[in-house]
Amino acid sequence: MNKKIGYGILILLVAAIAIYRYTYQDHRDISSEKATYVTTIPALEKEFATNDNLAFAKYQDQTIELTAKITAVDIENKAVILDNKVFATFNDSLPKDIVSGKTLKIKGRFLGYDELLEEFKMDQSSIIR
Template sequence: MRKRIGILAVIVIALIIGYSYINQSHRDIEHENAEFNVNAIEIASNFSENTSLAETKYLNTTIEVNGNITEVNSNSITLNDKVFCQFTKAIETTLKSNTTVKIKGRVIGYDDLLEQVKLDQCTIN
């Protein structure tokens, strides 16, 4: 009888821990402090020179990146043709190409084919 209760207790604890791990709260990138403040060309050159070192440094971190807008869509901006910033909400249409902006977002990776650093959950500062 004690053995069954012990096994049942272990199973219940494992289920509680598993449920808590799966249902973690989401990060609020907009209100996080940026770990790095970099230029679009600088971060792109870091990734192109040594991708693994740059991923170790920047991947899944919140950064602020500044640069000139080269492309604007309804929910994304490209800076200096090197940094692709994806927004959660639609962005204002008053932004135009060749305008300097500072954007905060989370680094999700580097696209070797397009040679662009990818950010998501971005906001314009």
């Protein structure tokens, strides 16, 4: 009887540790990850126009790298808009040399496509120099 109670407590303890580790995993550091996809905005548009469900499944929560022209800068919200099609937010403040019209190469986590605004969304973006 005591062995059964001991094994039961051991199993509960192992399960509790596994659940805790799964729930409180370390956060991803997108800036140090290698990009899963290096693509362009026209290529993203084409994939989403062809089959948006397949494209969403492919890119969602993946680290992607893009190079495009800055069309707007929102310093207060630490965000840029690239080619009027990609809204990317940054964790850190934007450097002073980020201005509209400049070409920028960024890496970030792809969140999805906003059909209402016709924009792709990215967060945890970082500038690749």
